[in-house]
Amino acid sequence: MKFLSNIGKYFLMLQSVFGKFTKWKILKQLILKDIDILIIGSLGIVSFISFFVGGVVAIQTALNLENPLLPKNLIGFATRQSVILEFAPTFISIIMAGKVGSYITSSIGTMRVTEQIDALEVMGINTFNYLIFPKIIALSLYPLIICTSMFLGIFGGYIGCVYGGFSSSGEFIEGIQMDLIPFHVTYAFIKTAFFSFILATVPSFHGYFMTGGALEVGKASTISFVWTSVVIILLNYLITQLLLT
Amino acid sequence: MIKVKNISKTFDDTSVLEGISTIFDKGKTNLIIGQSGSGKTVFLKCLLGLIKTDKGQIEFENKVFDSMSVKERSILRQEIGMVFQGSALFDSMTVEQNIMFPMQMLTNSKEDEVRDRANQVIKRVNLVNSNEKFPDEISGGMKKRVAIARAIVMNPKYLFCDEPNSGLDPKTAILIDNLIQEITKEYDITTVINTHDMNSVMEIGEKIVFLKNGGKAWEGTKKDIFNTNNAAVSSFVYSSDLFKKVREMYLKN
Numbered sequence: 001m002k003f004l005s006n007i008g009k010y011f012l013m014l015q016s017v018f019g020k021f022t023k024w025k026i027l028k029q030l031i032l033k034d035i036d037i038l039i040i041g042s043l044g045i046v047s048f049i050s051f052f053v054g055g056v057v058a059i060q061t062a063l064n065l066e067n068p069l070l071p072k073n074l075i076g077f078a079t080r081q082s083v084i085l086e087f088a089p090t091f092i093s094i095i096m097a098g099k100v101g102s103y104i105t106s107s108i109g110t111m112r113v114t115e116q117i118d119a120l121e122v123m124g125i126n127t128f129n130y131l132i133f134p135k136i137i138a139l140s141l142y143p144l145i146i147c148t149s150m151f152l153g154i155f156g157g158y159i160g161c162v163y164g165g166f167s168s169s170g171e172f173i174e175g176i177q178m179d180l181i182p183f184h185v186t187y188a189f190i191k192t193a194f195f196s197f198i199l200a201t202v203p204s205f206h207g208y209f210m211t212g213g214a215l216e217v218g219k220a221s222t223i224s225f226v227w228t229s230v231v232i233i234l235l236n237y238l239i240t241q242l243l244l245t
Numbered sequence: 246m247i248k249v250k251n252i253s254k255t256f257d258d259t260s261v262l263e264g265i266s267t268i269f270d271k272g273k274t275n276l277i278i279g280q281s282g283s284g285k286t287v288f289l290k291c292l293l294g295l296i297k298t299d300k301g302q303i304e305f306e307n308k309v310f311d312s313m314s315v316k317e318r319s320i321l322r323q324e325i326g327m328v329f330q331g332s333a334l335f336d337s338m339t340v341e342q343n344i345m346f347p348m349q350m351l352t353n354s355k356e357d358e359v360r361d362r363a364n365q366v367i368k369r370v371n372l373v374n375s376n377e378k379f380p381d382e383i384s385g386g387m388k389k390r391v392a393i394a395r396a397i398v399m400n401p402k403y404l405f406c407d408e409p410n411s412g413l414d415p416k417t418a419i420l421i422d423n424l425i426q427e428i429t430k431e432y433d434i435t436t437v438i439n440t441h442d443m444n445s446v447m448e449i450g451e452k453i454v455f456l457k458n459g460g461k462a463w464e465g466t467k468k469d470i471f472n473t474n475n476a477a478v479s480s481f482v483y484s485s486d487l488f489k490k491v492r493e494m495y496l497k498n
Contacts, residue, residue, distance in 0.1 A: 110336075115330070122322065
């Protein structure tokens with residue numbers, strides 16, 4: 001029952017987010033601040049992970065191509081497909097659920113615990129719009145992160161494969177150009193758009209409605225990471241079923 | 246003036262407030278006192294409209310809160326200043342930004358006007374040379390002053406304070422109490438303070454409402470407290486030897 005009640009509460013929260021709007025002057029500052037923290041602040045870790053995981057994907061693929069009849073350009077092809085279809089949009093989103101999601105939950109949760117949200121409410125401010133809407137807008141730039149992740153993942157694969165001596169530069173590049181279906185990229189970005197909304201709203205929900213003290217803020221961050229990941233994985237399955245089958 | 250008429254509130258079959266009626270007068274420091282768990286905070290949150298009551302009504306200048314339109318409530322909210330127990334200052338903003346915030350959010354005043362007004366109230370609460378400091382760089386007493394400044398920057402008609410001197414040393418606590426009382430007189434506002442600090446009661450309690458187990462057990466002035474025969478009030482107020490002796494001396498004289 002609590003689960004169903006929370007789902008209802010989540011959708012009512014979304015309705016309120018788009019209710020009474022905060023002044024544009026204030027909202028603009030909040031959006032820019034959130035872009036800096038949530039998007040710019042995540043580029044470093046996403047780049048690092050993407051580059052090295054891309055490299056590992058290429059090396060693992062190369063090591064498993066034992067049959068000499070299989071062309072070496074398959075390494076580039078497999079790296080591109082893995083990175084574009086799943087690694088960049090889905091697994092980077094899970095990582096972001098940990099990085100960005102726990103930041104959102106703990107920052108809103110701390111505001112709840114220290115009565116800052118009550119203070120906003122007493123002033124007659126729509127706290128849902130003030131706290132959550134800027135995060136939704138900031139995370140609408142999330143596809144840029146995924147784009148960076150795709151590029152660096154494939155680039156990492158190229159470096160790992162070519163400098164590891166698994167294939168030539170030409171073979172890898174031929175592989176990443178081979179049988180490219182443009183809709184796969186569209187599909188990846190459609191997923192990303194949905195995930196960005198989930199990344200902004202599910203952690204906000206857990207932060208906003210938490211009760212208790214400092215310990216509960218930590219617990220809420222953990223629960224928020226779990227539920228954001230679960231929703232992303234389920235949504236990934238659903239979108240894939242709808243768009244690729 | 247705030248009129249409270251027979252309000253009740255229940256959470257999950259547990260009655261937290263039961264049939265409370267009282268009047269909080271304009272230009273006076275009205276205190277709500279009672280033991281922890283007596284319903285003080287819920288009562289204050291009901292007055293603020295943060296918690297909806299199950300029964301009864303609250304009137305602000307004879308206007309029933311529950312019957313107000315969204316616009317009327319929005320206007321009323323701008324007339325309310327609140328000092329929270331933990332000050333509730335916005336961590337990411339400086340002292341000056343915290344104080345300017347309500348005006349920036351709720352009025353169309355120009356930046357210079359907002360800054361001037363903020364500096365005016367900063368001076369009023371004796372907070373000098375702190376404009377650029379962040380909440381974690383100032384003391385507990387200063388935080389309370391910032392919270393009071395933020396609460397009065399919009400020239401409110403009503404000032405609510407939840408345990409305004411909790412966690413402060415006795416000297417600073419009295420300074421904060423006196424500041425609230427001075428502001429109440431100066432701005433001629435209705436001030437409601439939630440406290441269990443007996444020093445505050447003796448210092449600034451012009452009207453005192455005593456809550457026990459969610460109900461109103463007594464009300465009167467600080468002078469009435471010395472003469473009351475109400476066992477519940479006596480056992481709460483005179484629980485320390487110091488206050489027992491103060492009462493004895495008062496009654497002797």
